[in-house]
Amino acid sequence: MxxxxxxxxxxxxxxxxxxxxxxxxxxxxxxxxxxxxxxxxxxxxxxxxxxxxxxxxxxxxxxxxxxxxxxxxxxxxxxxxxxxxxxxxxxxxxxxxxxxxxxxxxxxxxxxxxxxxxxxxEYNVFVVPADSPFKTMKDVIDQMKKDTGSVKWGGGSRGSTEHIAAAMIARAVGADPSRINYVPFRGGGEAIAAILGGNVSVGGSGYSEFAQYIESGKMRPIGVTSATRLKGVNVPTLKEQGIDVEIGNWxxxxxxxxxxxxxxxxxxxxxxxxxxxxxxxxxxxxxxxxxxxxxxxxxxxxxxxxxxxxxxxxxxxxxx
The missing domain is CATH 3.40.190.150 (Bordetella uptake gene, domain 1)
Structure with a gap:
């Protein structure tokens, strides 16, 4: 034709x-x-x-x-x-x-x-601001055991994988998951601002959302929800740290x-x-x-x- x-x-x-x-x-x-x-x-x-x-x-x-x-x-x-x-x-x-x-x-x-x-x-990574008194996930867990609600978790909406992971962490370490202090945000930009501003104790999301702040030293990663460490990312898994929690996000x-x-x-x-x-x-x-x-x-x-x-x-x- x-x-x-x-x-x-x-x-x-x-x-x-x-x-x-x-x-x-x-x-x-x-x-x-x-x-x-x-x-x-x-x-x-x-x-x-x-x-x-x-x-x-x-x-x-x-x-x-x-x-x-x-x-x-x-x-x-x-x-x-x-x-x-x-x-x-x-x-x-x-x-x-x-x-x-x-x-x-x-x-x-x-x-x-x-x-x-x-x-x-992808899997969630938990981070703290660079000047946080929490240096490791163990520090966070120790505080949760003393007063679960004193640790303020920040991430996506209620029911997000980071919210579920925070509750799973509490349960795994013997804290009351119903007492976790979780602050939901409508978008990643809001969550990042809250973490950098110290308005939450621990933030959670996919590694890609935090990568530039981790690499610049503004955030410190303290744990990832995968079974093994992420490729090219030197962040210990929760399981490595004795916390039997693994959850993915699709x-x-x-x-x-x-x-x-x-x-x-x-x-x-x-x-x-x-x-x-x-x-x-x-x-x-x-x-x-x-x-x-x-x-x-x-x-x-x-x-x-x-x-x-x-x-x-x-x-x-x-x-x-």
């Missing part, structure tokens, strides 16, 4: 709305909901994904919207209510949102949206409610293409993320298991 004939054919199909899903997806203007304030893990993930979608020519443009609060439930509600049937909208989510839904019982449900894929996983992406199976597949293919791009691979390396790709029915089943597992962990830790 001659080039001019092909172009005329494509233009006619576009006018009639009969372009193949893959072609329409490639030309889509994607709206990406980030259910957190700027500066945190979801924000970093969402903007990295948006850049990768464009780098891979999987989307023409990406428009971001940050809507923080309630472990992502506020953003989820807006996404569910405003995006129904829209095949060009995506939302970043993850373990934190599941924990927040369990503790907060919001009026909207994640099951109303459409699962697309799990993207990454992030993924959902689509709007009410889209067709064909539209779901097109979006899944689009996101998969983005994760193969140079921009995404660079973001993975820069942020220390581990690839955790999972899509389709396997991702659906994983989310169901995660809900059950997180609920059981939170009950055991005295959070609910």
């Amino acid at each position: 001659r080039r001019d004939t092909f172009l005329k054919s494509m233009l006619a199909m576009a006018a009639a709305g009969t372009l193949p899903l893959s072609a329409r997806a490639a030309a889509a203007n994607i709206k990406l909901m980030i259910p957190a304030n700027p500066g945190g893990g979801w924000d970093t993930t969402g903007r990295a994904l948006g850049k990768a979608l464009q780098d891979a020519a999987a989307a023409a443009t990406v428009q971001y919207e940050n809507k923080g609060g309630a472990a992502g439930a506020i953003g989820l509600a807006q996404f569910v209510n405003a995006g129904k049937g829209d095949p060009n909208t995506l939302m970043v989510m993850g373990a934190v949102m599941l924990g927040g839904i369990i503790t907060g019982k919001p009026p909207v449900s994640l099951t109303q949206a459409t699962p697309i894929a799990r993207l990454t996983s 992030r993924g992406v959902y689509a709007a409610p009410g889209i067709t199976p064909e539209q779901r597949k097109a979006l899944t293919d689009m996101v998969l293409k983005a994760t193969k791009s140079k921009a995404w691979l660079e973001s993975m390396e820069k942020n220390g993320w581990t690839d955790a790709w999972l899509a389709g029915p396997a991702f659906d089943a994983f989310v169901e298991r995660e809900f059950a597992s997180l609920r059981a962990t939170m009950v055991k830790a005295g959070m609910i």
